[in-house]
Each structure stands twice: as C-alpha cells, then as structure tokens.
Amino acid sequence: MLLWLITAVNILWSTAECREPVLHRVGGGKYTWAPNMNLTAWAMHEKFYVGDWLYFGFDKTRYNVLEVSKMNYNNCDDKNFITNITRGGRDVFNLTEARPYYFLSGLGYCFEGMKVAVYAQYAPPDPDPAPLVVRNGCPSQSAGYGIIIMVLALLASSAVMG
Template sequence: MALRALLIALAVISMVVAPAMATEHLVGDDQGWKVNFDYNKWAESKEFHVGDKLIFKYKEGVHNVYKADLTAFQNCAPGANVEPLTTGNDVIELKSTGKKWYLCGIKNHCDQGMKVAVNVLPEVLGAPSTAPASPPVSSSAFGISPNSLFVALMIAAFAMFLIIIA
C-alpha cells in the first residue's frame, strides 16, 4: 500500500513540476518589442525549449506580432491568411521544435528590426532551463514561478503525508 501511495505521489509531483520548468522569455528583455532593436542578438543569447513561452510586450495599437514562415520573415511581409496578435502583451507557447519566425506587420517596422527568429529545442524534463543572459520574467533563478513552486511543494508535502499515514 505504501509503495502504491509513493508511486502515485511521484506521478502527481512530476505532472506539476515538469510544466513549471518552462521559461518565459520577454522578447527584447526590458526593451520589449520595438523598432531599432537587434532581436537576432537577443535570441542568440537565449535557449528556447518546447513548453517555453515568448512574451511580446508593446503599446497596444502601435505594434503587432505575426507568426511567419521563412519567406515572410525574409521579405518582411506577413502572410495573407495569418491573423496578427495585437494585445500588447502577446504570449506564444513554443509547442514544437525547429525554427520559428515572428515579425511586426505595422508599416516598415519589420524593416527597422522588429522581427525575431528562434530555434526551439526539445523539452527538458527534470532539469531547469538554462538561465538566460538577462533575468527571466519569473523572479525565480530556475524559471519556476513562485506560485508554481509553492503548489509543487504543497503537493509534495501532501504526498509525504499520504506515505506516512499509509
């Protein structure tokens, strides 16, 4: 019975902690999403994994974010059938590996540097993401938000309680 409780507890803990390991990347760090910024240099200083999130922060109505393919990215021309993100606090979860391209479709903003390409690596389970060159959006050193860490610790404590009483 105790072994069964332990296995259940470990399964629950792994389901809570693994998603909490994802990193939130504020595109442009403290500069945000703006013209005349070197997003290629920014992206080269980071490591992106499946499950991570890109956060595009900008003044609503001034910029937008288009998901693009390589041709659209190179030509600074968003696809005709692609809807832009326009909230000013756009969050994109990286769901698959490979190159991903994003650009601003307002006027000539893309030509002024508002485009970014990221290379998404496989998900890292059981280990924290590599710390980015600048502080992540989360205040945690391991890319785990304080709320997620609290929940994981509470579940772990509850699991230990179950093991003790079993």
C-alpha cells in the first residue's frame, strides 16, 4: 500500500505543470508601450505561459491599453474592446487562460505600432523527475522524499489500522 501511494504521488507531482509566474515587460525597457516599437518582434522572442503577467509602462495621458478581439487587432479598431486595462500607466494584465490575447492602444496609436498579440500556453511538464517537495503549493526539486514518505507512511498506517 505504501509503495503504491509513493508511486502515485511521484507520478502526479512529476507531471505537474507548475512554475513561478513571469512578469513580461511588454517591449522591454522602461516605457514599454510606445509608438514605433516592433512589439511583434518582441513577442516572438518571448514564451508566455498561463499565470504570467504582462507589464505595460506608458504615458497614461496619451495612450491606453485595450484587450480586443483578433478582428479588432487586425483592423486597429478600438471600438467594442473586451477590457480596458488602463489604470495608471504602469499596468499589469494576468494571462489566466491558454489562448491568444490581443492588445492595442486606441486613438489611432495602433496604426503607429502600439499593438501586440501574445499566445499563453500551459507550462510544459518538468523534464527532470527528480525528487520533489512542495513549497508554496508548487512542487520544487530540492530535498528528497523525506517529508512525503513520512506523510505517506502515516496515511498508510492509518489506512491499515482503520
């Protein structure tokens, strides 16, 4: 029974898709959301995963950040946007689903390059199925199975005794 529990936990944790979220500074640099930047090239060199954050740094008196549909993105149409994420010029957006996201700045700035599309995907499973322990709710590869084995032993003994 104990061996079965250890094997089951190891399989579940070794296939877990868990990683620390990343904050992507859209476009790089201090002011990340500005005209005449090649945000498409920037996005092509980044990997976006569910749970990551996008940071938009910009002059809020001139620009905004709107999440839009693919059609609106392609046409630089700021009408009927999905979400206006503009708050204070240092705004973040959480990628909560595995799907494409489309952003643009309205008031004609989209035509000056202020638009970006990113595709958030699920994080790949960890290729190294080394011993795992849980930290902050996320499997981490460090100390061995000590704690896991103790917990599983307690569970197995309670199952046998119960």
